[in-house]
Amino acid sequence: KVYRDYDSHFKLVLLCTTVSGGGLLAYGEAVATSEAAVTEKKKKVLVLGTGWAGTSFLRNLNNPSYEVHVVSPRNYFTFTPLLPSVTCGTVEARSIVEPVRNIFRKKHVDSRFSEAECIKIDAVNRKVYCRSNINNNLNAKEEFVVDYDYLIIAVGANVNTFNTPGVTENCHFLKEVEDAQKIRRTVIDCFERASLPSVSEEERKRILHFAIVGGGPTGVEFAAALHDFVREDLVKLYPGVKDFVKITLLEAGGHILSMFDKRITAFAEDKFQREGIDVKTGSMVVKVSDREISTKEMKNGGEITTIPYGMAVWSTGIGTRPFIKDFMTQIGQINRRAIATDEWLRVEGTNNVYALGDCGTINQRKVMEDIAAIFKKADADNSGTLTVKECQEVINDICERYPQVELYLKSKQMHSIADLLKESKVDDKKESIELNIEELKTALANVDSQMKFLPATAQVASQQGTYLAKCFNRMEECEKNPEGPIRFREEGRHRFKPFRYKHLGQFAPLGGEETAAQLPGDWVSIGHSSQWLWYSVYASKQVSWRTRALVVSDWMKRFIFGRDSSQI
Ligand code: FAD
Incomplete structure (x- = not known):
């Protein structure tokens, strides 16, 4: 807004000068200088990626005190859950993409977009090296450098071939x-x-x-x-x-x-x-x-x-994308699949870089320490054992904080432990059984070292983007008003609540108009009714009315005419 008004202010200053002389000119200059100062003061936020995490950050950022630069090799957002439908012509490709410029056009925040890919991050000098993916006249690709005050890395992930030949x-x-x-x-x-x-x-x-x-x-x-x-x-x-x-x-x-x-x-x-x-x-x-x-x-x-x-x-x-591997080496994060962040999504070892979505992971060590602390608190008499009921409370507490632990317990066929602990109706006899804390901790710590404590899903990425945008919206207010409503500013404490993932359930479409739905509270539904739930959830989750209308009309076309089998 300041940029847009700057020009008109200057026109006004010139007009005023001719009419009223130097006094007004001095006033006009003062206005321009103070506006320039405001512009200068704007913090530069560089967002890499326009996927689930990046766009949900951009959609929710509404504080005009930032100057936002978005860099991504695609100038559109893709609704990935419908990609399998595109492979068979159930939905058209254009129906599931939305131009990113449409997404931040309505914002009051100064934003610009560059269609390019990041090739290197220089965290020490706060610079990002980018290469356009459009050829210039000399058939070469433009390269440029962008500096930042805050860097949001939301570049997703690569396909993992596990180096399998061919x-x-x-x-x-x-x-x-x-x-x-x-x-x-x-x-x-x-x-x-x-x-x-x-x-x-x-x-x-x-x-x-x-x-x-x-x-x-x-x-x-x-x-x-x-x-x-x-x-x-x-x-x-x-x-x-x-x-x-x-x-x-x-x-x-x-x-x-x-x-x-x-x-x-x-x-x-x-x-x-x-x-x-x-x-x-x-x-x-x-x-x-x-x-x-x-x-x-x-x-x-x-x-x-x-x-x-x-x-x-x-x-x-x-x-992991190669430039992310390089960045992780720079900041001392070696042999990891994703960038380790703290629970505020800030990259460990930096103070102004954030990683969201598939390219980041909340540090597992911290999570394990957290889990250990929950166990310790429950074992008030230091006996090293807990009753089933106590275990139940502990596991519920952990699963609430880390829904992925619950999924993990189930996925690894550790149903006996999970069922024993999560069953709401533990009978009296079972309550006398004591479970060894160390064994339980080992069971939880056995999580594959590559596993993310949060699943790599659109749901996580989009919740993280929204969370971080809300933190950024309030950042200035919190800095100006340290004693204000959010008081936790001392060393080791934070201005914002940590990110907490809210698991809303997951779908697995199985064909023949049947879908399996696993919703919070262990509620499982499989069949045609879940398919209708799937249709309504995915229609409602579209990022714009345009894509919503296109997707619904594609579904209707498919019901009436079948899928198009032409090669175009
Ligand atoms: P992405 O959405 O992948 O976005 C990454 C962005 O970074 C892109 O814009 C990309 O162009 C950009 N980028 C890449 N390289 C660079 C670079 N060098 N510099 C700058 N930008 C770069 N999740 C669900 O929750 N439910 C589902 O049903 C579901 N179905 C899926 C189906 C398919 C076929 C696929 C592939 C994924 C599905 N997922 C689903 C997972 C979900 O899509 C991902 O978890 C989610 O996209 C992650 O979001 P992200 O923002 O981290 O990354």
Whole structure:
């Protein structure tokens, strides 16, 4: 606002000078100088990334005392939960993206956007090196440096291939809109190729074998979406090849959807087997060539088998972006998957850099100390043991603070402990059982060192963005008024409450208009009613009325006309 008004003030000063002489000029200069001072005083906030975390920060930041610069290689936000629907044409790509300039256009905050990627962070000199992804006249890419007072890193994560040979060259990923569009074209390509008269039966079988690596929510949802697409639309269009189609889901662990309640896992595995989706658990992919996938079969003593395939989609989890690795080395965070932050989302070892969403993680050591403190408090008589009831309270307390611990207890099949402790109706006899605190602590500490204490989901990223924007909105007020309502300013204490994740539940669409929903309070629902809940939640979570209208109309079009199978 100051920038915009600056020009008009100057015009006014010139006019006044001609009319009233030097006295007014002096006044005008004073106004301009004080405004310039205000402009100068504005803190520079640099936001890297326009995904869930970055846009939710931008949407909620409303304090005009900042000058915001956003840098991201994409000038739009993507509603990632609907990417699997784009792969099969249930929803169009344009319906799930929103230009970022639309998102911060209405704000009173001075904001600018640069379509570029960050290539290096210099935390000592508070500078970020960026490279535009648009070629200039010389066919080179512009590079520039941006300095900052506060840096918000919200760049998400890379696909993790675990250095498996051949994955990058031969597999599709499902991370960006372009990936989803490419998958859609390749699926149709496979059907067209398999329909050519010159293709042998064996080759036809290979071409129409769709392999999905990774039995997490994304892999499962894609398998279900592809199965629906084939069964409801493609078999009608390609009747000659329909019997050759096969979908295989490869999962290295013992179950698919292992982070969900065991009832959902069992339902999904049964449903897929019934519908002909081949779920191979205990199958670890060790190599991918252009025609075959090699797997190590855990159930057969590590035997290596090869599976011919036509299209493979790799969806096994997330890794670290190279420039983030470099930044982590700079600040002494080595051998980590994500940037460690404190509970206020500030990067450990810095005081003006924040990391949100998939690229950050709240330091596990701190969490474990916190958990240990909760145990210690409950063990008032220092006996080293707690009754089941006491344990129940402790675990409830921990799960409330860290919902991921609860998910973890379930996912690792530690159902006995979780059930014992979380069961609300522990009977009297059981109450006399004493559980060893050390054993329990070890069970909790056994969390895989790479695991984030918060899941890498849009829900976490967007809550973190909103939380940090609210902190920034109040930062100036808190600094000016240290004795004010938020008093905790001394050493080791904080101006803001720490970030607390509120788990609102999770969905796993399983195809055939059936979805599994796991909602807070251990409430599990599977079936058509959950599918309608899924539709309403995802329609309501859209970032604009424009995308909401487009997504709903795509769903309606699909109900009426089926999915579009053209390659465009
Ligand atoms: P992202 O949303 O990935 O955003 C990262 C941003 O950083 C992007 O704008 C990117 O362009 C930008 N960027 C990248 N590199 C640079 C760079 N060098 N410099 C500057 N900017 C950069 N979560 C759920 O909760 N529910 C779901 O149903 C769900 N479904 C999913 C389905 C799919 C197919 C996928 C891939 C993910 C799904 N997720 C879901 C997970 C969710 O999308 C992520 O957890 C979430 O996107 C993380 O948000 P983020 O802001 O950290 O990163």
